[in-house]
Amino acid sequence: MVRKDELKKIINRVKRAPWILGQRLVNEPKNFNSSVSDLFVWINEKTTSTIFQSININKLFEQKSTHGYLYIFDMRGNFLSRKKIKFNNKYKITIDLSNLIKEDYGPYGTFAFFHGETPIEIKQSSGYITERGYVGYRNLDDAYNYVHGNHDAISLSRDNLKISCLSSLAIVARDFNLQYLIEPDNQYFFYLVNNSCKDIDVTFSIHDGLISSKIISSEKVHIHSKGVRRFEVSLLGAYFGRLVITSRLVMARPLVIKVKNNKLDCFHG
Amino acid sequence: MVFFPLIKNFDGYKGWTSIHNYPPNNWEVKKIITKYVYVVWSDGKYWKFLKLDSIEPFETKTFFYEDIKNLLKSDSIPWLTISSSENLSLTKELKLENNLETSWPMWRSTIGLSDNISSVSYQGEIIPFRPNGTLLSFIPFYQSESSLKNFLVLFNLETQPKLRFANIEFFSSKAMTKLHSAEIRNNDCNIIDITQLCNDVDDLLFCVSKDISGVPLILTTSQNNTLSSFEHTHPPAAFSILGNRFSVQSKLKKIWFEKTN
Numbered sequence: 001m002v003r004k005d006e007l008k009k010i011i012n013r014v015k016r017a018p019w020i021l022g023q024r025l026v027n028e029p030k031n032f033n034s035s036v037s038d039l040f041v042w043i044n045e046k047t048t049s050t051i052f053q054s055i056n057i058n059k060l061f062e063q064k065s066t067h068g069y070l071y072i073f074d075m076r077g078n079f080l081s082r083k084k085i086k087f088n089n090k091y092k093i094t095i096d097l098s099n100l101i102k103e104d105y106g107p108y109g110t111f112a113f114f115h116g117e118t119p120i121e122i123k124q125s126s127g128y129i130t131e132r133g134y135v136g137y138r139n140l141d142d143a144y145n146y147v148h149g150n151h152d153a154i155s156l157s158r159d160n161l162k163i164s165c166l167s168s169l170a171i172v173a174r175d176f177n178l179q180y181l182i183e184p185d186n187q188y189f190f191y192l193v194n195n196s197c198k199d200i201d202v203t204f205s206i207h208d209g210l211i212s213s214k215i216i217s218s219e220k221v222h223i224h225s226k227g228v229r230r231f232e233v234s235l236l237g238a239y240f241g242r243l244v245i246t247s248r249l250v251m252a253r254p255l256v257i258k259v260k261n262n263k264l265d266c267f268h269g
Numbered sequence: 270m271v272f273f274p275l276i277k278n279f280d281g282y283k284g285w286t287s288i289h290n291y292p293p294n295n296w297e298v299k300k301i302i303t304k305y306v307y308v309v310w311s312d313g314k315y316w317k318f319l320k321l322d323s324i325e326p327f328e329t330k331t332f333f334y335e336d337i338k339n340l341l342k343s344d345s346i347p348w349l350t351i352s353s354s355e356n357l358s359l360t361k362e363l364k365l366e367n368n369l370e371t372s373w374p375m376w377r378s379t380i381g382l383s384d385n386i387s388s389v390s391y392q393g394e395i396i397p398f399r400p401n402g403t404l405l406s407f408i409p410f411y412q413s414e415s416s417l418k419n420f421l422v423l424f425n426l427e428t429q430p431k432l433r434f435a436n437i438e439f440f441s442s443k444a445m446t447k448l449h450s451a452e453i454r455n456n457d458c459n460i461i462d463i464t465q466l467c468n469d470v471d472d473l474l475f476c477v478s479k480d481i482s483g484v485p486l487i488l489t490t491s492q493n494n495t496l497s498s499f500e501h502t503h504p505p506a507a508f509s510i511l512g513n514r515f516s517v518q519s520k521l522k523k524i525w526f527e528k529t530n
Contacts, residue, residue, distance in 0.1 A: 016297075036510055053410050055407055055508075057508045060407070060524070061520075062524065091442040091443060091472070092471070121516075122508070125513040126513065127511050127517060128509065128510050130509060134409055143412055143416075143489055143491055143498060145389070148501065148502075152510040174294060174295060174296055176293065177291055177293050177295065179291065179293055179376070179392065180379050181379070207327075209327075210327070210328070211327075240329075258388075260387070261386050261387065263495060263497075265390055267392055
């Protein structure tokens with residue numbers, strides 16, 4: 001006889017299955033000699049610039065590492081450039097993206113940083129080195145506002161230089177409810193990266209912050225693999241809102257930039 | 270249980286936390302129900318709970334540090350939590366299991382600091398640590414310009430209510446020299462001024478504690494008193510994915526704890 005509490009657990013597992021089975025947040029790269037990175041967002045506009053801080057992970061393990069590779073993509077996920085970045089035996093490097101982004105690259109896009117070697121300790125753990133570094137955004141000459149990497153989104157095989165997105169797509173579209181109150185009279189920019197290997201449709205909806213069912217505005221967009229789309233919101237008057245992102249992304253956490261009095265507040269959802 | 274930190278007021282900035290009564294996904298929760306917001310604090314022997322307010326489905330409520338602190342009438346640091354239970358009372362140990370309806374992603378609050386001009390925030394929660402933790406944290410986004418101030422904000426919440434002190438030390442990776450040390454308290458929001466510790470942009474500042482764990486955040490403000498940046502560092506396990514990340518973290522801690530001995 002199956003006990004009542006065990007039966008409840010089994011029913012729960014069956015109910016969760018369509019949302020979980022075969023829908024891994026991070027799939028294993030096909031080649032063990034791979035390096036993993038988040039797909040970070042670069043912004044290059046009149047007033048906003050982007051900087052990136054990466055730690056020389058191999059040096060932390062007292063192992064030699066000479067370089068890494070920076071890959072830059074446009075908002076449609078098209079490859080734009082690859083640059084070898086030398087560590088020069090330093091513990092950390094700073095990359096000024098705004099110096100590497102050309103005018104015709106567009107206002108924003110994605111980038112990844114792949115380490116050239118993997119420490120023995122990570123290999124022995126059957127894992128992959130991953131870059132989840134810190135991106136700084138700033139308005140004019142203000143101080144940088146930093147956001148950490150959030151996903152293990154993309155891999156580079158060191159053997160054949162093949163790039164692969166690592167996130168699965170869900171079987172059915174799901175909502176990601178950003179647990180954040182959008183206040184009136186501020187500007188908000190939500191950037192969503194597609195770290196799956198297929199192009200997807202995404203709906204950004206702003207719901208009334210007080211009445212759950214009332215949608216104030218929504219926009220349906222197409223995001224290419226490795227690409228990113230921006231959704232802008234400014235609520236006027238007495239409206240408060242919350243963001244719902246509907247897509248087949250397993251985890252649709254956006255980068256959020258709030259602008260108030262020309263000051264940025266940047267964070268991950 | 271899942272807890273939400275509140276940052277202490279300091280340097281003219283006000284700490285606040287916004288609690289949201291809606292889940293991060295739409296597939297783990299059938300029906301959103303009214304919940305209750307509690308303030309939680311340690312008196313040294315017990316964890317005490319005081320019901321602050323109810324929170325309706327899809328509602329967000331913001332709580333300011335100074336208002337909550339005034340309610341406690343003690344030196345203790347307030348933490349927030351939400352529960353569908355109407356009667357949470359004192360306990361000898363905080364439970365580790367998740368009391369909210371979603372597990373993936375975690376249920377988060379918005380934790381921030383503000384003044385009249387600027388605000389900074391992050392989306393976060395805290396699960397209590399066991400008291401035998403340690404800390405190793407690298408800080409590559411320390412901003413060394415002379416016009417800026419940097420602070421380490423370290424949240425520590427342990428399962429046990431017993432209050433204790435520990436030491437945290439800051440080092441330069443490049444020179445392997447100790448730059449600063451400070452006493453910190455468990456079950457507390459510790460704020461340490463680390464301005465001008467590291468002026469070399471190529472150096473990597475790091476901190477260690479062999480007695481305590483926690484969530485380290487770096488707060489940067491400008492000398493004209495506006496808030497600029499507020500973000501947590503990654504634990505060393507985040508340098509690796511898909512393998513045994515915690516064995517990697519242990520090995521890295523062993524290397525760097527030996528270096529700092």
